[in-house]
Amino acid sequence: MPVDRTGLATIGILLMSTMLHAQSLTDARSLGLGASLAAIRDTRDFAANPAGLIHIRDWDLSLTTYTEPSYNQSGFVFQGISLGKRLFDGAAAAFRYTPGTNLTFVVPPVLLLGDSNLPESADREFEYREPFTAGVAVALSERIAAGIGIRNRQERVTDTRYQLIVRDTIAYPVASQETYNQSVWLADLGVQWEPSARWGLALVGRNLIRISSGDGNDVLETFRLPDKIALEGGLHYVPVSHLALCASASTAGIGGVGAQWLPGSGFAIRGSVLANRAEKNVISAFTAGFGWSYDVFDVDAAYLHFLSKGTHRGSSSLDDFAVDDIVNLDFHPYSRDRIVLSARAMFGRTRESLARIEGVTMTGGVYPAAREVFAYKPIGSVKVRNISSQPIHAKATFYVDRLMDAPTESQPVYLMPGGEADIPLTAVFNDRIGQLTSLTIKEGDVFIHATPAEQYDDRAQTRVVFHGRNAWDGDVNTLRYFVTPDDPVILKYSRDVLLDHRDSLARVDGLLEQFTKARLLLASFTGRLQYVNDPRLTADFVQYPVETVNLRGGDCDDLAVCFASLLASVGIATAFVDVIPPGNPDQAHLFLLVDTGLEPRFGSAIAQNPKRYVIRRGTSGKDRVWIPVETTMIARGFEEAWSGGAQQYFDDVEVGLGLAHGWVRIVDLD
Amino acid sequence: MNRLSCAFLCVVLFAAGCRQPSDVELVSEENTTNLEAYPVVLSDTNFVAISVDSTGVLPDDQMRFNGSFVINAVTWDAGDVLKSIAYSRVFVADSTVRVLNRLVGFQGSDIGTVSLNSNLMLKIAHRISLSSIFNRDTAIVRGVQYLADLTGSYQPDHLYTWVVTNRLVPVLTVALETPEHLSVISPRGGTTHLRSRNLPIQWTGGKGKMSIIMSVYDPVRKRTRPLLDLRVRTNNGRAVIPSKLLTQLPSGTTFVLTFVLANKKESEILQPVPGKILAQAAFVYNSYIELR
Numbered sequence: 001m002p003v004d005r006t007g008l009a010t011i012g013i014l015l016m017s018t019m020l021h022a023q024s025l026t027d028a029r030s031l032g033l034g035a036s037l038a039a040i041r042d043t044r045d046f047a048a049n050p051a052g053l054i055h056i057r058d059w060d061l062s063l064t065t066y067t068e069p070s071y072n073q074s075g076f077v078f079q080g081i082s083l084g085k086r087l088f089d090g091a092a093a094a095f096r097y098t099p100g101t102n103l104t105f106v107v108p109p110v111l112l113l114g115d116s117n118l119p120e121s122a123d124r125e126f127e128y129r130e131p132f133t134a135g136v137a138v139a140l141s142e143r144i145a146a147g148i149g150i151r152n153r154q155e156r157v158t159d160t161r162y163q164l165i166v167r168d169t170i171a172y173p174v175a176s177q178e179t180y181n182q183s184v185w186l187a188d189l190g191v192q193w194e195p196s197a198r199w200g201l202a203l204v205g206r207n208l209i210r211i212s213s214g215d216g217n218d219v220l221e222t223f224r225l226p227d228k229i230a231l232e233g234g235l236h237y238v239p240v241s242h243l244a245l246c247a248s249a250s251t252a253g254i255g256g257v258g259a260q261w262l263p264g265s266g267f268a269i270r271g272s273v274l275a276n277r278a279e280k281n282v283i284s285a286f287t288a289g290f291g292w293s294y295d296v297f298d299v300d301a302a303y304l305h306f307l308s309k310g311t312h313r314g315s316s317s318l319d320d321f322a323v324d325d326i327v328n329l330d331f332h333p334y335s336r337d338r339i340v341l342s343a344r345a346m347f348g349r350t351r352e353s354l355a356r357i358e359g360v361t362m363t364g365g366v367y368p369a370a371r372e373v374f375a376y377k378p379i380g381s382v383k384v385r386n387i388s389s390q391p392i393h394a395k396a397t398f399y400v401d402r403l404m405d406a407p408t409e410s411q412p413v414y415l416m417p418g419g420e421a422d423i424p425l426t427a428v429f430n431d432r433i434g435q436l437t438s439l440t441i442k443e444g445d446v447f448i449h450a451t452p453a454e455q456y457d458d459r460a461q462t463r464v465v466f467h468g469r470n471a472w473d474g475d476v477n478t479l480r481y482f483v484t485p486d487d488p489v490i491l492k493y494s495r496d497v498l499l500d501h502r503d504s505l506a507r508v509d510g511l512l513e514q515f516t517k518a519r520l521l522l523a524s525f526t527g528r529l530q531y532v533n534d535p536r537l538t539a540d541f542v543q544y545p546v547e548t549v550n551l552r553g554g555d556c557d558d559l560a561v562c563f564a565s566l567l568a569s570v571g572i573a574t575a576f577v578d579v580i581p582p583g584n585p586d587q588a589h590l591f592l593l594v595d596t597g598l599e600p601r602f603g604s605a606i607a608q609n610p611k612r613y614v615i616r617r618g619t620s621g622k623d624r625v626w627i628p629v630e631t632t633m634i635a636r637g638f639e640e641a642w643s644g645g646a647q648q649y650f651d652d653v654e655v656g657l658g659l660a661h662g663w664v665r666i667v668d669l670d
Numbered sequence: 671m672n673r674l675s676c677a678f679l680c681v682v683l684f685a686a687g688c689r690q691p692s693d694v695e696l697v698s699e700e701n702t703t704n705l706e707a708y709p710v711v712l713s714d715t716n717f718v719a720i721s722v723d724s725t726g727v728l729p730d731d732q733m734r735f736n737g738s739f740v741i742n743a744v745t746w747d748a749g750d751v752l753k754s755i756a757y758s759r760v761f762v763a764d765s766t767v768r769v770l771n772r773l774v775g776f777q778g779s780d781i782g783t784v785s786l787n788s789n790l791m792l793k794i795a796h797r798i799s800l801s802s803i804f805n806r807d808t809a810i811v812r813g814v815q816y817l818a819d820l821t822g823s824y825q826p827d828h829l830y831t832w833v834v835t836n837r838l839v840p841v842l843t844v845a846l847e848t849p850e851h852l853s854v855i856s857p858r859g860g861t862t863h864l865r866s867r868n869l870p871i872q873w874t875g876g877k878g879k880m881s882i883i884m885s886v887y888d889p890v891r892k893r894t895r896p897l898l899d900l901r902v903r904t905n906n907g908r909a910v911i912p913s914k915l916l917t918q919l920p921s922g923t924t925f926v927l928t929f930v931l932a933n934k935k936e937s938e939i940l941q942p943v944p945g946k947i948l949a950q951a952a953f954v955y956n957s958y959i960e961l962r
Contacts, residue, residue, distance in 0.1 A: 114706035315695040
């Protein structure tokens with residue numbers, strides 16, 4: 001429905017409502033909204049619409065107190081306490097004790113008996129109370145719920161009786177007070193329909209069943225509260241994410257319209273206009289309120305102000321008193337301005353979910369060698385939907401048992417009601433992942449948390465593929481994670497080689513020291529290494545350097561990784577040159593660039609032929625002389641490997657323009 | 671704010687609401703707590719009290735005091751008949767009068783000459799009616815009393831002084847101011863009122879204490895019998911007799927509301943019998959109404 005038409009429809013309903021008992025003063029949220037019939041979702045004011053109880057998750061407790069600031073008395077009156085419990089999935093029940101729902105009229109005595117000073121305070125007193133309410137709600141379908149409310153109303157009239165007792169012709173006036181009580185049980189039936197997250201409709205039949213017991217008395221009958229059957233309707237609409245509109249109306253002549261704005265951080269600002277046909281002005285009062293939600297707690301405050309004081313000032317004309325005008329014990333022509341404070345708390349294991357997982361997508365398998373990358377690079381994503389009627393901040397957590405020490409948590413994502421978002425999942429794996437020798441599939445747990453809840457709103461399990469420790473995804477960028485210069489075996493090997501040549505190293509010109517170290521390290525494998533041809537595919541098996549050193553053999557990836565590790569262990573920078581010939585990926589190859597540390601002007605110090613080296617800027621940011629090394633040719637000597645590498649570089653980069661066309665990539669290793 | 675703080679807030683909300691809900695007072699324009707009802711007591715019911723509707727002195731006061739110095743402006747309002755008089759009466763008792771061993775009254779003592787504002791009062795016979803014993807209009811004379819007709823000369827809010835002279839020697843002086851004028855607005859004489867409805871009473875003028883003596887009137891014997899002394903708590907010109915009391919009144923239909931606005935004081939006398947006398951200056955208005 002377009003917004004403009006919706007708005008018109010809403011205004012229409014709001015206007016209609018002024019002609020038509022739905023508001024209550026028993027809770028600050030309800031009072032602030034003014035017309036909360038369709039917006040009741042917990043024990044707060046559930047008596048107005050018992051079907052709303054269906055939304056409580058487990059235990060639900062609410063308290064209300066109020067004060068009347070303009071009345072000549074200070075202090076708070078305890079309005080009531082409600083306790084609700086979800087019985088099972090489709091039913092909930094609540095009980096309310098409201099000593100504050102009490103309306104007492106006092107007619108001052110016009111004549112006192114001077115000798116006995118009777119009546120003491122009132123000629124007549126009629127008190128109306130509704131101290132007990134019980135409600136049960138049952139879900140008829142996912143979107144329709146019905147509820148039954150039973151209210152106990154107590155009516156008491158205390159009346160002064162005069163008598164003239166004649167003794168010896170003298171008439172002695174005496175007074176006595178008689179009290180008459182009546183208890184009435186009234187049953188209401190409510191239906192709540194929520195066709196979507198934005199709309200809520202409620203219909204409540206009031207006083208459908210009436211059972212009374214007590215004293216039969218003319219005075220009691222004269223001042224009995226009306227209990228005619230009444231129909232109440234309520235509407236709750238969320239036109240935009242931060243705004244909710246409410247309207248309610250009753251055939252008993254009470255209605256109202258209200259709105260709620262959610263500025264964020266759990267705060268709510270509310271306002272309403274109330275109407276009562278029994279009043280002189282149809283629009284009889286307005287309310288203003290605010291609320292704050294934190295965790296499982298809600299605190300609300302509301303102020304009710306009557307536009308015309310009339311009968312709302314604590315006293316009224318006896319001659320104008322009409323008991324039939326009191327159709328609601330909380331909101332009636334004799335209610336006074338008041339400030340209402342309420343608190344609500346939820347307890348137990350379950351609560352209302354604010355967000356739902358629509359799906360989890362894993363981007364691929366996890367390569368243990370590259371486990372650090374998943375701390376930043378998403379391992380997958382979760383699609384989350386805000387299923388509440390308020391904006392939320394949703395966070396996702398991801399956890400794989402044993403392979404992670406703790407769940408990782410994403411940044412919060414702001415979601416409007418009904419909104420969806422993909423939240424990336426990251427993971428910080430522990431060292432156990434390096435012990436996986438073969439492809440393994442594990443369960444990954446995904447949780448969604450929507451503030452301010454501490455508990456998760458939804459969870460999902462997904463399959464996570466873990467490759468063996470030597471598996472490589474074929475991306476040269478992730479090959480670096482196999483480079484382990486800190487490995488003790490690598491460190492010892494490189495130290496031992498350099499130690500063996502310390503004398504010759506001592507004689508080398510300082511400019512050539514780095515080049516000489518590289519040469520010595522690479523040459524140490526001459527005649528001792530076996531190349532095993534392993535054409536690269538999208539996924540590959542890569543040996544860790546220590547394995548290559550121990551095995552004395554490997555393919556181009558293994559050797560490049562191993563030599564890069566050895567050179568890095570003595571502080572020499574290297575870079576992978578990844579060559580994937582266009583149209584022929586099976587001929588993909590990898591060789592190494594080694595930083596000699598020489599400035600470009602000293603390139604001739606290592607080779608007269610400039611094609612044997614490359615001037616490039618590595619991670620140091622300075623132009624240096626780098627030498628290409630075909631690691632698969634190391635077994636035949638350093639010079640041959642250098643020459644082979646230079647030739648390869650010349651063919652692929654200089655002639656084939658592989659870098660320019662993107663089929664050659666150079667990945668610097670820090 | 672943690673959960674404990676929130677729970678504490680809930681407890682505070684609960685504990686703070688220690689007051690009871692306020693009442694709504696239902697009052698009406700005429701509905702003010704302004705009357706205190708007392709029985710009109712007569713300790714000896716054979717005593718023939720002088721009618722309250724003319725003296726404004728309650729029967730018990732007539733028995734309690736040795737004598738009375740009274741100046742009254744009295745109006746009887748029966749609707750079609752309106753009669754007003756003003757008079758002063760001085761009576762000092764010196765002994766009781768008994769008939770068939772029943773106290774029927776007091777003998778009036780001759781205390782000499784009595785003047786009111788320098789005007790001599792008439793000394794006349796003091797008659798005691800025996801109707802309460804013989805049920806007919808029989809009277810005996812016992813002693814004297816003093817009377818002055820002030821109709822036409824009575825002045826409200828004016829100082830009146832009685833001087834008693836015995837053998838040319840002033841033996842007693844009593845001075846008293848008459849009350850302000852009182853106008854009864856409702857109920858006026860001759861009106862009919864339903865017992866099922868409150869009877870609003872309204873008057874203007876007058877300061878000081880006021881009582882409304884409610885009497886039942888016997889039109890055959892033309893006598894009134896006082897029932898209730900309704901004392902006005904605050905003289906604000908307004909009071910209500912509740913219907914719940916009206917329905918309890920005797921079944922007679924004619925009642926007299928005697929509005930008594932009086933200035934009173936007590937004085938000591940030594941002769942002829944030591945005791946107290948009542949001095950009263952009163953405005954008395956009798957309204958005859960029908961209650962159905």
